[in-house]
Amino acid sequence: MDKLKLAAAVILLLAGFVAFYSLSAHGGLLRWGSLLLALALAIAIFFTAQPGRDLWGFGRDAWREVGKVVWPTRRESIQMTLYVFGFAVVMALFLWLTDKTLEWVIFDLLLGWRK
Template sequence: MATTDVETVGGGADKAKLTAAAALVLAGFVGFYLLSAQGAWVQWLVLLVAFGAAVALGLTASPGQRLIAFGRDAVKEVKKVVWPTRKEAGQMTAYVFAFVVVMALFLWLTDKLLEWVLYGLILGWR
């Protein structure tokens, strides 16, 4: 029997923070629709402020901290990548296009050869 690791929210404080963040998102939606008479700017401002506060609160919880650490690690790994120079990228692109043209010609010639063998020689339809 295989066991799987299940990640759970840390403690009560983390659960409270995530619940409060969800409540802020819900409050943002409710405020957006209740303030329709105030104008679109007020609606969107309330929605964005509520979402921003929810994200900020969610990032202070343990899962949010793990997300931030993952992002930092991802940036470190991307910085380790050796990117090709402009010349190398152009050469590799030219190689790919040349290969595509050669393969297209090969497949077209193979198709025409099989068409000639099957329809011309074997079946005599031409």
Template sequence: MATSQVETVSTGADKAKLGAAIALVIAAIAGFYLLGRQGQAVQWGVLVVGLVAAVAVFMTAEQGKALVAFGRDSWKEVRKVVWPTRKEAIQMTAYVFGFVVIMALFLWLTDKSLEWLFYDLILGWKH
């Protein structure tokens, strides 16, 4: 029996959770600005609590669970990366700088040669 991966369709409850999370973010930002006379501690407290509540509601929705799964998978892939040693990194950096210097010299020589060809030989303009 073949298994196939089925993508879940967003349900009404998930849409409601996303709407609630968005509403909480908007309320947190509005509370931050509306409570300006109450002091910075109250402003930041309302903002932080509102944003934490929005994240908590978002994480209960299917999209939030998918985001967490994506993060876990990404972290597993990052741990598989074989990073270069310090010596290899320095060597590759030196190669890149060397190539840039050689390319800069080539372009400068090409520019000066074309300048000499067109202005001095063809047009007869002397600098």
């Protein structure tokens, strides 16, 4: 029975798209109305089938878990952001100094290209 419900939902969804494009000579209200009506019916049928109920239950459980998360305060968020930016600046300086040091060692000392 669930497979029939899922097939009906897919057929309704496709029928909505077909109606939207086949009613191009008519007004936009009729085109969009048929598409939205078919979409709403397809969603309603999908959520009466077992996969739809499972999806709804998963969403409900996920929302409950989000409520259990201990979110950082504004001060903690700003501090962590500044730590990340500071670390990025320190790493950029370190990599730039390493690059310039290796450039000096290779090109000036070993190869003697820059005099």
